[in-house]
Amino acid sequence: MPSGPSPEEASTSTVSRPTFKALGLIDPLLEAVEQLNYKQPTDIQVEALPHALEGRDIIGVASTGSGKTAAFALPILQKLWEEPKGLFACVIAPTRELAYQISQQFEALGSAIGVRCAVLVGGMDRISQSIALGKRPHIIVATPGRLEDHLENTKGFSLRGLKFLVLDEADRLLDMDFGPIIDKILKAIPKERTTYLFSATMTTKVAKLQRASLSNPVRVEVSTKYSTVSTLLQYYLFIPLSHKDVHLVNLANSLAQNSIIIFTRTVHDAQRLSIILRTLGFPAVPLHGQLSQSQRLGALQKFTSGNRKVLVATDVASRGLDIPSVDVVINFDIPTHSKDYIHRVGRTARAGRSGKSITLVTQYDVELVQRIEAVTGKKMELWATDKEEVALLRERVEEAGRLAANEMRDEASKGGGYGRKRRRDDGDDKDNRDRDDDVVEAGMPKKKKKGKR
Template sequence: MNFNDLGLDEQMLSAVERTGFETATPIQEKTIPLVLSGIDVIGQAQTGTGKTAAFGLPLLQKIDYSKKQIQALVISPTRELAIQTQEEIYKLGKEKRAKVQVVYGGANISRQIKQLKNYPPHILVGTPGRLLDHIKRHTADLSAVKMLVLDEADEMLDMGFLDDIENIIKNVPKERQTLLFSATMPKSILNIGKKFMHDPEIVKIKAKQLTTDLVDQYFVKVRDNEKFDVMTRILDVQSPDLTIVFGRTKRRVDELSRGLEIRGYNAAGIHGDLSQQQRSEVLKKFKNGSLDILVATDVAARGLDISGVSHVYNYDIPQDPESYVHRIGRTGRAGKHGISVTFVTPHEMDYLRVIENLTKKRMIPMRPPTEKEAFAGQMSAAVEEIGTLIEQTDSEKYLKTADQLLEEYSALDIACALLNSVSKEDASSTPVKITPERPLPRRKKRQSFSKKKKYGNSKRSQGRRYRHEYDKQRENKRKPKYKIRKKSRG
């Protein structure tokens, strides 16, 4: 559907055209008219589906710009997502000259207070903890808020922010419009809808819209202690441009990023324990291309929108399928092809099948590269790097020294030494210790329907089934093993 059919005014349509949107995504198509009409909305949407514009465009249209007050509040689970949301809404609101401010923990609160006091924003975006700090200090006046957005609500619940959210909502007027967006729809999300919303309209995106056909999805079946070596071999063979590696825990991220650096890769990690300044520096390097590999937890990478990511490696398979969809959504953007590789231990194959059922797409098994293939990949990358060095080198400056080298050594020896110094061949054999994670619990196989129906699912019913089978076995044992022949009458 075209944005012209959604009820947006001319300034918002100009913003849409300026930002390059052509047609509305399903979540935008269904949500924008509802928000403009004043209805509360619960939307199921993954990152990368355009949900920020889905609530940002109608939010910007409904604000009274003659009033210098906070009229809309957006709550985000992480600092990165809050910053990204603020930036996107600010870009969309340029025609309206909207003031959009973001507040989050780890940043200078005095500077935030000064901005809130001297330049009150129309829209305030923030993380739960920092918003509560401003409420307690009476530095954020929420009395004029008429629109409230809970973004990535399932993530906020998983992070234990429910009490904080409730305390924030108590400081927002009851007469308001509330919008809630979540990647999944568990009962806890629907309970929030019942508690804080007025007859919300539920908007769901079909499962087939959760993944993109632009991402080639592979899996590698490998033991946990072999994962790291196999991953580095794949990195050598595939030579990705920008890569994100997902680990399940903070310790895993630290060990993986350190191990990759030891092996000669340009890598760094981000997770919740790092300061905001450290995370911002790493992300800045990754965005401008001075960092090749970003290692991250699901929470730290939530909402990241970095163009040019060609590969995603799931070092640990996620426990819930929705996280997998979020992970691979970091690549295959803007019409470009992406590749995802998931490492699966033998006892985690059940999780792989559940993910495939959700995404409606089978992953392709990948054979781990051999050491010989990895070495060939290293040499190919080294030749490319040397070619770039030659193009950037002022040869006349080094002619005299180069002639001396050629008198003492052959050109072949010099070339081999250069390849050795540029490639990661020496570092590739360096041992790296990755602490084994506790394996994911095995998924219980469902009992057949016929047995459930016949005996029930309670412990007493199951006991009845086992006794029946035991009696049947005993009865079979009692039967004679030979036949008694009748005597003939002759």
């Protein structure tokens, strides 16, 4: 494994860290990183860029928020500058929102060389994507299901001339059972190519994918252990299961001046809680995999712009997305995997800022909390609660809950509904493939799906 500055060296000395110019970037890209205010390369960029610019395949092990998008985008753009061609690179990402974010970063970094990107994701109009492909983009950023769809059904589209393939968030791609689709895509692209595989963890599935898709790769790793940042304050609230809703509303009330992401396990609860909060006057918007793509992008835009202070989301929002300023993360449900907890709370306390996470713990969740504390090496502190304030809220919250249940029943009878078989919502690319609805705050997809806790 290539050597690089230790975390201690990185934190105590910035003099020894190389500049983007020293790493070998050309002038148009140096201008782009300066315009984007990238002061210094991050650890993963320092480790990956020299090997990538030499043309090597890369395995990058790095957590979300580490700067890995630029670590694979910059060498691709530099090679494109040297050999301007048609379709040049394909990036495969697990979620639609991450795909859009990657495309935006490619376009920002490649603005000086006129790079053209096309995004192929489910939930958006297939015909307009086919038209975009007809304009010969340099970079395609896609979720697996929609990319496979275009390879099979879009006349004249192929990946036979591809020079670069990037598999981003590979562990999540495989967690979401995209393995068989990725195998098909690998058969449709040339073996003579450069491949970058980035993952937060190296599971057995990822190792198998690495063997199938990379040739003599260099492994660069800047994150060997799951951990939370030191600027994050972690709290828990121990409550009976039946009191979760009222305690959540009490938290939203006491933290009303903050931007808050509330994570739920199910689509049903994300939608239900957003309705309850809005009924009680909180500016909340839902984000989950059963909204159309334009609704999801609209929800994100409202939250990141500050137009809505509360985002109620499933794990669709837990990884990859760069939401600049989140003050508080609330876990309404505890995730069953510790790494999912770390990704969730990683939405706050980013880039050296401070942040809080508060986890609602019921009598059924104690073992999960102990497991998370063992993995992170940190004990959560008890969040102080005024019991009288909570008691005063109970009646209003219960009434709001009844109104939310009625609203969701009404929508279900019209053909909407939330939370089908999946206990967790991963925003699978195959859901809502052809939907391109207008953004509405509580828009309902047409398929009838039964809610489930």
